[in-house]
């Protein structure tokens with residue numbers, strides 16, 4: 001897949017709230033000049049856009065599986081997207097303190113099951129029920145795990161964890177955080193990590209733009225996004 005073949009969706013530009021300006025000195029130790037708060041805001045923008053694009057026909061009562069959930073921002077964006085009658089979430093992440101912190105903040109915290117696990121170790125799949133989720137959210141995991149492991153995670157979700165009409169959606173970092181990773185290379189790497197058996201729905205690139213008046217800078221960060229429907233028939 002070439003990046004130029006993917007639909008480009010430019011999201012409405014945002015400004016970093018002034019209340020967060022004092023945090024802009026914090027950048028990633030791995031060498032990006034993008035402040036962590038700016039990255040966080042841009043990821044949330046892309047996650048909201050992903051929900052609007054792929055998850056319009058969810059039931060009113062949903063069970064959500066959030067893979068690499070951290071503080072649960074992706075689940076929270078889904079929760080805030082409409083009025084659900086029922087909402088439970090299962091969060092899987094190796095960082096249990098992030099999940100603990102997140103459950104204290106999100107309004108549905110008492111309905112979150114936390115699963116501290118290494119997603120590169122297939123045993124995580126035994127810790128949660130099969131055919132139990134209406135949707136699975138994956139936000140910015142790809143660059144943290146080896147490609148075959150990412151592929152295995154998607155396989156497990158679409159074949160075993162989703163309900164028959166369930167859907168997996170993913171937003172992966174595409175470019176703009178690190179100069180050295182051109183979008184094309186990242187798109188290819190993400191594509192190579194999607195199992196061949198999976199049918200990718202409506203993939204696109206979300207372009208985000210955030211201005212930071214204090215720094216007199218504008219940051220453009222890009223995300224690759226796609227959906228895959230359940231392939232499991234089990235009820």
Ligand SMILES: C[S@@+](CC[C@H](N)C(=O)[O-])C[C@H]1O[C@@H](n2cnc3c(N)ncnc32)[C@H](O)[C@@H]1O
Nearest residue numbers: 068069070073093094095118119120139140144
């Ligand atoms: C960039 S954060 C994504 C946070 C979240 N999905 C969001 O949308 O805000 C990446 C998360 O992946 C988790 N992670 C990375 N590698 C992992 C692994 N092998 N097993 C479990 N979690 C992992 C990290 O702990 C971190 O919380």
